[in-house]
Amino acid sequence: MKTISDRIFELLKERGMSQKEFAQRTGIAESSISDWKKKKTNPVSDKILIISEVLGVSPYYLLSGAEHRGERSRENMLYVISKDSxxxxxxxxxxxxxxxxxxxxxxxxxxxxxxxxxxx
Missing domain, CATH: 1.20.5 (Single alpha-helices involved in coiled-coils or other helix-helix interfaces)
Incomplete structure (x- = not known):
């Protein structure tokens, strides 16, 4: 089963984006991104939204590997809302x-x- 970090590195490869560029666009330290790969860890939960935005995928895809598409998919029953909004x-x-x-x-x-x- 793929981890969140596995999906991130696949998406980086598909998009031709370097870890350095990804770090700059997300504000995540390059050392943290390297740790995901080397130590097989995942990003902390508060980074999921920015990662999803930069990679152009939904948080649902990043977390589960499945996209909400088509008529057979269930309706998304969750919202992600900033407490400051x-x-x-x-x-x-x-x-x-x-x-x-x-x-x-x-x-x-x-x-x-x-x-x-x-x-x-």
Missing amino acids: ELGILIETYQSLETGMQKKLQGYLEALADLNKSEE
């Missing part, structure tokens, strides 16, 4: 609320969505 802050705030308040907020959102539909 507006949506990330909204989610953090929502999670800090008590359950009753979360349910009220969900009700407000549903009412706003219905109102938005009726105005279209």
